[in-house]
Amino acid sequence: MKTSTITLWSCCALLLTTVLNSCKKEIQQPKENSEIITISYPEPYELANIILALTDYGKSDRWEVQKDFEYYREVLDYFTPVQNHPLLDSVNYSRAKWKELLSFRTDAYAFAFNNQNQLYRTTDFYANKGVQPFDDHLTLVNDFVEKSNFRDFFKKHLPYYEKIKKRYAQTQYLNEMRSFLKAEFGDQFSQDQKYEVVVSPFVGRMNCHRTIDSITTADFITLPKYVITDSIQIQPKNIATSVHNLFTEMDHGYVNPTTEHYRELVLENFDAALWDHKSGYNENSEFGVFNEYMTWAVYDIFLTKHFPEYAREVGLYWSYQNDSRGFKYAQAFSQQLLKCYTERKEGQTLKDLYPQLLNWTAEFQKKATKPTVVSPKDSLAAAFSASTKIPLTFSEPMHASDTLSVFVLDGKNFKKIHRLTKAKNQISWNATKTELVLSIDLPNDRPAYYIQFNWWGAPYPLQSDKGVLIASGRYFKVQKK
Numbered sequence: 001m002k003t004s005t006i007t008l009w010s011c012c013a014l015l016l017t018t019v020l021n022s023c024k025k026e027i028q029q030p031k032e033n034s035e036i037i038t039i040s041y042p043e044p045y046e047l048a049n050i051i052l053a054l055t056d057y058g059k060s061d062r063w064e065v066q067k068d069f070e071y072y073r074e075v076l077d078y079f080t081p082v083q084n085h086p087l088l089d090s091v092n093y094s095r096a097k098w099k100e101l102l103s104f105r106t107d108a109y110a111f112a113f114n115n116q117n118q119l120y121r122t123t124d125f126y127a128n129k130g131v132q133p134f135d136d137h138l139t140l141v142n143d144f145v146e147k148s149n150f151r152d153f154f155k156k157h158l159p160y161y162e163k164i165k166k167r168y169a170q171t172q173y174l175n176e177m178r179s180f181l182k183a184e185f186g187d188q189f190s191q192d193q194k195y196e197v198v199v200s201p202f203v204g205r206m207n208c209h210r211t212i213d214s215i216t217t218a219d220f221i222t223l224p225k226y227v228i229t230d231s232i233q234i235q236p237k238n239i240a241t242s243v244h245n246l247f248t249e250m251d252h253g254y255v256n257p258t259t260e261h262y263r264e265l266v267l268e269n270f271d272a273a274l275w276d277h278k279s280g281y282n283e284n285s286e287f288g289v290f291n292e293y294m295t296w297a298v299y300d301i302f303l304t305k306h307f308p309e310y311a312r313e314v315g316l317y318w319s320y321q322n323d324s325r326g327f328k329y330a331q332a333f334s335q336q337l338l339k340c341y342t343e344r345k346e347g348q349t350l351k352d353l354y355p356q357l358l359n360w361t362a363e364f365q366k367k368a369t370k371p372t373v374v375s376p377k378d379s380l381a382a383a384f385s386a387s388t389k390i391p392l393t394f395s396e397p398m399h400a401s402d403t404l405s406v407f408v409l410d411g412k413n414f415k416k417i418h419r420l421t422k423a424k425n426q427i428s429w430n431a432t433k434t435e436l437v438l439s440i441d442l443p444n445d446r447p448a449y450y451i452q453f454n455w456w457g458a459p460y461p462l463q464s465d466k467g468v469l470i471a472s473g474r475y476f477k478v479q480k481k
Helices: 007-021 043-054 056-060 070-078 086-090 095-110 138-148 149-155 160-169 175-186 236-242 243-252 250-262 263-269 289-304 311-324 330-342 351-367
Strands: 039-040 111-113 118-119 194-199 208-213 216-221 373-375 379-381 388-394 401-411 411-419 425-428 435-440 450-451 474-480
Touching: 039 160, 039 175, 043 056, 043 086, 043 111, 043 138, 043 149, 086 138, 095 111, 095 208, 095 216, 118 138, 138 149, 149 160, 149 236, 160 194, 160 311, 160 450, 175 243, 175 250, 175 289, 175 330, 208 243, 216 243, 236 243, 236 311, 243 250, 250 289, 250 351, 263 351, 289 311, 289 330, 311 330, 330 351, 379 388, 401 435, 411 435
Parallel strands: 039 194, 194 216, 379 474
Antiparallel strands: 111 118, 208 216, 373 388, 388 435, 401 411, 401 450, 425 435, 450 474
């Protein structure tokens, strides 16, 4: 996270929990997939994920490995006797070694067990070229399998794995995704093409889309909590929020070749360096930044078709997330593609809209700027009351919204989301729209608060006149006078 601290991470976790449990409607589940999509739960892949979950990093990092469900606790208990196995130290990859971590987990897909319960490589698939940690540690991995009796554990839990596959198929709009993408971009797969969705309940982040061989494509996906546990009720908003895990991987199989089709137009009209802020997507891929913008913008359009009641809200929340990943104009880009799509001519598809969108990016990037809070830079002093006055000055004219979402945090703990309105005299803009005074209830029983904008759960963003968000998670301290 570029703009976050421990405070922000705590806020994020609580907000995500709030979002995923907020809607109380009954959901009519979509049909299970009936096309070429296969949901796969490979034994070696689960082995790799269990190993990573048992490492010190896997246990301590709050995002890498999903926790707090019964199966996770069963894994910790069952594998206690091998907790000091040397393999766990050898593959204790932190986020700084994300390629090794991702490759160890994902490359396990290319292995199988022989009749002697030894793992061997079955394909030449590697998640990241030049990185092969699963191969490098194969002797230790096989020793871990033997010492831990892993295969007995896996066999015992087959009913649980089948339940996960079934629930995933029932809730994730697989056919709807494929039908939508085929209609908008054309069918990118031949009749003999295989498409797999590879799952494990432990994957907490780093979804990836990979070509396995000449006829097989696979997406390695994070599963929603409501799929891996019975304790969370499945609701429409939950699904709208979580289907992005697969959709924004699957649509790379359609977006990427379309971008290649328009390669000269993209290179001429989209300067990746101007659109990127340390995302990492501009380092090894000619079109990595553009394709990431595009896949998420296409997801927003999918939401309008299948989750119209939640499309704006959920799409905005993921724009906050993508802004924090380094895609600093995510909201403006998505809104422009949605505008083009809404106003498209009869018969036009998303593929046809590339030239129109790229004309816009060429003009937008000439004057694109990221709004910042000029004052206060880090903190300010205020007299706490039921209407504490907080003055803000911005680097450029802002969208003078009559309603804003503002988070108030108390130290490391999430405190409250305030919905401030002009009608209640809680928002006051100056004539140039570069200065704003907020009136917020800050109880006098605390020495300080943190004020935060544009994060998960905020339906009314703070953004410039150009439609560009203030950096997601931007916050400052308010100290009691």
